[in-house]
Amino acid sequence: MAGVAGRLARLWCSGALSSPLQVTRFPALQLHLCGPAMRASQKDFENATNQVKLLKKDPGNEVKLKLYALYKQATEGPCNVPKPGVLDFINKAKWDAWNALGSLPKETARHNYVDLVSSLSASSESSIQVTPAADRKQPGSDALVVTSQDGITTITLNRPDKKNALTTQMYHDIMLALEAASKDDSAITVLTGNGDYYCSGNDLTNFTDIPPGGVEEKARSGAVLLRDFVDRFIDFPKPLVAVVNGPAVGISVTILGLFDIVYATDRATFHTPFSHLGQSPEGCSSYTFPKIMGPSKATEMLVFGKKLTAREACTQGLVTEVFPDSTFQKEVWVRLKAYSKLPPNAMRISKQVIRNTEKEKLHAINAEESNILRERWLSDECMNAVVSFLSKKAKL
Numbered sequence: 001m002a003g004v005a006g007r008l009a010r011l012w013c014s015g016a017l018s019s020p021l022q023v024t025r026f027p028a029l030q031l032h033l034c035g036p037a038m039r040a041s042q043k044d045f046e047n048a049t050n051q052v053k054l055l056k057k058d059p060g061n062e063v064k065l066k067l068y069a070l071y072k073q074a075t076e077g078p079c080n081v082p083k084p085g086v087l088d089f090i091n092k093a094k095w096d097a098w099n100a101l102g103s104l105p106k107e108t109a110r111h112n113y114v115d116l117v118s119s120l121s122a123s124s125e126s127s128i129q130v131t132p133a134a135d136r137k138q139p140g141s142d143a144l145v146v147t148s149q150d151g152i153t154t155i156t157l158n159r160p161d162k163k164n165a166l167t168t169q170m171y172h173d174i175m176l177a178l179e180a181a182s183k184d185d186s187a188i189t190v191l192t193g194n195g196d197y198y199c200s201g202n203d204l205t206n207f208t209d210i211p212p213g214g215v216e217e218k219a220r221s222g223a224v225l226l227r228d229f230v231d232r233f234i235d236f237p238k239p240l241v242a243v244v245n246g247p248a249v250g251i252s253v254t255i256l257g258l259f260d261i262v263y264a265t266d267r268a269t270f271h272t273p274f275s276h277l278g279q280s281p282e283g284c285s286s287y288t289f290p291k292i293m294g295p296s297k298a299t300e301m302l303v304f305g306k307k308l309t310a311r312e313a314c315t316q317g318l319v320t321e322v323f324p325d326s327t328f329q330k331e332v333w334v335r336l337k338a339y340s341k342l343p344p345n346a347m348r349i350s351k352q353v354i355r356n357t358e359k360e361k362l363h364a365i366n367a368e369e370s371n372i373l374r375e376r377w378l379s380d381e382c383m384n385a386v387v388s389f390l391s392k393k394a395k396l
């Protein structure tokens with residue numbers, strides 16, 4: 001906590017807060033850092049110190065540390081008191097945050113304090129419970145719905161009439177949603193589907209949208225998109241949970257190996273029919289599946305296209321737990337709400353400890369799988385399979 005607050009505060013002093021999230025979340029502050037200095041009066045400052053006591057929402061420890069540091073800097077100037085001992089966690093975190101402000105002038109600190117309180121007051125006036133996070137970029141269509149509630153950001157695939165097949169736009173939107181979720185206040189991020197399917201994988205009509213550069217260009221851009229998409233899952237910093245509400249196909253199955261928890265209804269099935277489609281595994285499954293379930297079970301799925309029931313997938317370690325369909329939603333959300341109340345920083349750090357050693361390897365595997373698929377997409381085997389599906393001659 002102290003480290004995060006310290007780093008934030010140092011960035012703050014250096015004027016280097018530049019990500020879109022920070023820009024939108026603290027617009028007034030950003031204006032102050034980047035534009036001409038406007039000064040807050042002593043009266044504004046006193047009003048802000050009163051206003052802060054009236055906030056309806058707890059702004060969280062990181063923000064409280066920032067407020068503390070700015071208040072001390074504004075009233076006492078640079079930190080010159082002795083550093084508390086390492087075991088005095090709270091006072092040490094406060095000291096770190098204050099000390100990180102360095103020689104920031106008192107009146108700048110006063111101004112930043114007023115701006116911060118005013119941005120907090122504005123956001124705490126909202127009484128809406130279920131909202132897309134205020135600073136989240138909205139997806140480009142309603143095929144993806146993103147909500148935040150109870151410390152959980154939920155990304156819902158919302159094309160039930162097409163079994164939640166992933167269009168090119170949806171890949172982009174999911175990447176945007178993950179990026180926003182990685183920076184928002186939620187503790188946990190969930191991916192789920194609306195309707196009877198979780199996801200039927202890549203929308204096969206994506207293959208019909210051929211650019212002027214022809215099929216080679218299509219395959220090249222598809223491989224770049226696939227690689228970027230899977231990279232977001234590899235790098236996602238918070239606990240990532242799949243709530244598999246029904247059958248899952250193709251890429252929606254393979255990326256499950258990059259999730260931290262997979263909860264499934266007993267109605268779900270897991271199907272990766274790559275050979276049938278003239279394609280090859282993606283989503284790092286060529287590495288994660290053999291690791292999770294052993295090479296021969298992975299081969300049955302990824303090479304022979306064996307469809308697993310939810311219970312089989314659970315026995316093989318791909319699914320964490322299976323729930324009866326009748327109680328699935330209720331049981332899963334009760335559980336996730338309880339998890340979301342755990343200290344978010346501790347969860348994030350524990351995830352890093354579990355996952356970070358493999359990240360480099362996963363990125364390399366993702367690059368390799370995407371390259372191989374680029375060639376597969378140009379093969380007769382793949383083109384014939386897509387044409388068969390599109391002409392309604394073949395279904396899985």
Ligand SMILES: CCCCC/C=C/CC(=O)SCCNC(=O)CCNC(=O)[C@H](O)C(C)(C)COP(=O)(O)OP(=O)(O)OC[C@H]1O[C@@H](n2cnc3c(N)ncnc32)[C@H](O)[C@@H]1OP(=O)(O)O
Pocket residue numbers: 161162163165166171200201202203204205222223225226249250251252273277279282389394395396
């Ligand atoms: C950036 C690019 C990255 C690429 C990454 C690569 C990923 C690889 C994969 O994901 S491979 C998996 C591809 N998916 C499939 O092959 C599934 C194809 N769909 C089916 O076989 C069936 O639709 C089904 C088994 C999923 C469901 O069958 P059911 O009979 O229950 O339902 P319908 O077939 O009537 O489906 C309803 C409508 O939905 C359309 N649809 C379903 N899935 C897809 C899909 N993947 N792509 C495109 N369209 C899909 C289906 O055509 C129906 O549409 P209609 O009502 O207009 O007829």
